[in-house]
Amino acid sequence: MKTRKASAEPGPRLSRVNQYLEKNFPDFFAEARFQVGDDDYFLYSRFGQYLAHSIEGNRAPRHKILRGFTVLNKMARASTKDPEIRGMMVSGPLEFIMDAPKARELARKRLSPVAQGYLESLCE
DSSP states (O other): OOOOOGGGSHHHHTHHHHHHHHHHOHHHHHHHHHHHTTOHHHHHHHHHHHHHHHHHTTOSOHHHHHHHHHHHHHHHHHHTTOHHHHHHHHHTHHHHHHHOHHHHHHHHHHSOHHHHHHHHHHHO
16 A cells, blocks of 8 residues: 655645745735644635635725636646645635636636636536
């Protein structure tokens, strides 16, 4: 039986995405890490919820929303190499995007083809 290496965990593969998220959304990142600890699944799930609510309520500047989609696109790029990240993305942030009509419409314009494929799989 093989043991999993630490590098096979989603955390290290998401380290660049985490750095980008922390740099561009420092208040959100600090509060989310305080509430959920090092659990990336809940971090990105909360980020999807945060992004969807920001779009629906017109509460964030356009450049912040575009950076939010950059976070999701970076995550989608990492998910092509790791099915755990793909599952985390589909059952986390994309579900919140899918449930918000304005966010879903904007996502269709701003998400990468890989992320759009995941979003469309939720529609089926």
